[in-house]
Amino acid sequence: MMLTTTTSLKPIFKSYGIYLLAAVMLLAASISGWSPAASAAPAVTADFASLNASQVVFEMGAGWNLGNQLEASASGTPSETAWGNPTITQALIQKVKAAGFKTIRIPVSYLNHIGGAPNYTINATWLNRVKTVVDYAYNEGMYVVINMHGDGYNSVAGSWLLVNGSDQATIKAKYRKVWQQIATTFVNYDERLVFESMNEEFDGTYGTPNTAYYANLNAYNQIFVDTVRQTGGNNAARWLLIPGWNTNIDYTVGNYGFALPTDNYRSSSIPGSEKRIMISVHYYSPWDFAGEESGIITQWGAGATNPAKKSTWGQEDYLEAQLKSTYDKFVTQGYPVVVGEFGSVDKTSQDSANNAYRATFAKAVSATARKYGSVPIIWDNGYNGQYGFGLFNRSTNAVTQQGIIDAIMSAMNANKLKNAASSLYVDGMGRGTNGSNAGQWSASTSSNQIWVMEFYGSYYKIKNSATGLYLDGMGRTASGSICGQWSSSASSNQRWVLEAYGSNYRMKNAASGLYLESGGSSTNGADLKMATSSTSTNLQWQIAKP
Incomplete structure (x- = not known):
């Protein structure tokens, strides 16, 4: 995804205590090349609830993205304030919970915070900060999704997880080591923590996926599942979230090359008939309404009053068909779907009625996701104003789009x-x-x-x-x-x-x-x-x- 800016120069990048055991594991790895698969792994903790597919979807409920924060970066170095948002606080997360959201997705970039070969050690200060922010939500009883976000964009300085990269062996070795460290850090967290392998992984070219590059993406997902599982403990049983090409629904459900990873190292405590892998998709259709920085298309849905301001595609019937296709392909087979990002930008400066249509859109996506066994997680980039996705003011923690939040909750609760x-x-x-x-x-x-x-x-x-x-x-x-x-x-x-x-x-x-x-x-x-x-x-x- 290309970086775009608002008129105020704030980027909106649409989609963008450590345990002693963890320390011992990392030290051993740096000394001898040891991996968790080669040693006795910790057991699943007694407080870990083994939820089936329908239960985890219900428990996750409506979700919210802490966007443009831990995935933000400057010259290849991640920083939570790099794109104009203030430092994340516990008070903000408490406000999000109070609004009715049950899940928080925390996009994270690592980039230049990863050291060199062969250990690819993550900067301890950065990993600790990620853990602190996770704890803000986890300790509130919320579900938390963390991923590897900006590392897979060709357009981001310092990116390396590139399906079109020339040295795939090095990329895969690095990817394995990084996820090994992340998984080990959070090994004792219960079922309310979900790992997501990547974000919108693709070669930067929109259109039909390159099959060789898609094969690399599938390989990353398999490495992710195997690596997380082999760290043992609760990681052997927790839900894992994986995307297809660019989190595009058509390119994930259609015959374009997506392959589900095997889950051979999962805990034997999981019933054999149940899955523990989820599928990640994003939904911003129609783009001319949802994301285009223009005042031309400002209305959506059957209630639109001005045909000239309504897109010619991407209405309720299209939404229904898209999410039904994920249901038919994955949910019916026991794999829940997470609509990890959706939303629409603020165009009220061009059409005062725009927020009402944004609320209608948010309710429709949420209701349709729920209908088809999916978890909807709305995108919020922290920016309030023209072309922003913000629902909260992150400086004051005030709700800025109560109508959109109410629309989501009315569909979900x-x-x-x-x-x-x-x-x-x-x-x-x-x-x-x-x-x-x-x-x-x-x-x-x-x-x-x-x-x-x-x-x-x-x-x-x-x-x-x-x-x-x-x-x-x-x-x-x-x-x-x-x-x-x-x-x-x-x-x-x-x-x-x-x-x-x-x-x-x-x-x-x-x-x-x-x-x-x-x-x-x-x-x-x-x-x-x-x-x-x-x-x-x-x-x-x-x-x-x-």
């Missing part, structure tokens, strides 16, 4: 809760009075069965779409008690912990420790109950799209 034993759904029963019982009913299209899952610290609050009341434990502690409903409060009676349980979920009340359960009833109108922990499917729930 509504759910139906189906009991695994009875197949009845949690139902508000149309009851709008504080203290009324929550019930159960067979499937319907009623908003009484739609519940908004609000991220609340490390908990969820569960709000009925029809009445606005929340599921409430009512302070009841006896097994078999009825679950009630109440208007919003800060009480722990309204906080619920979602526990992955096999392919289902259990929902535990934070105040009482009781779990939502069907009570063993399959009768429409039955009260929703709460019970002490057991393995019964009465306590197990499936979270479904409305």
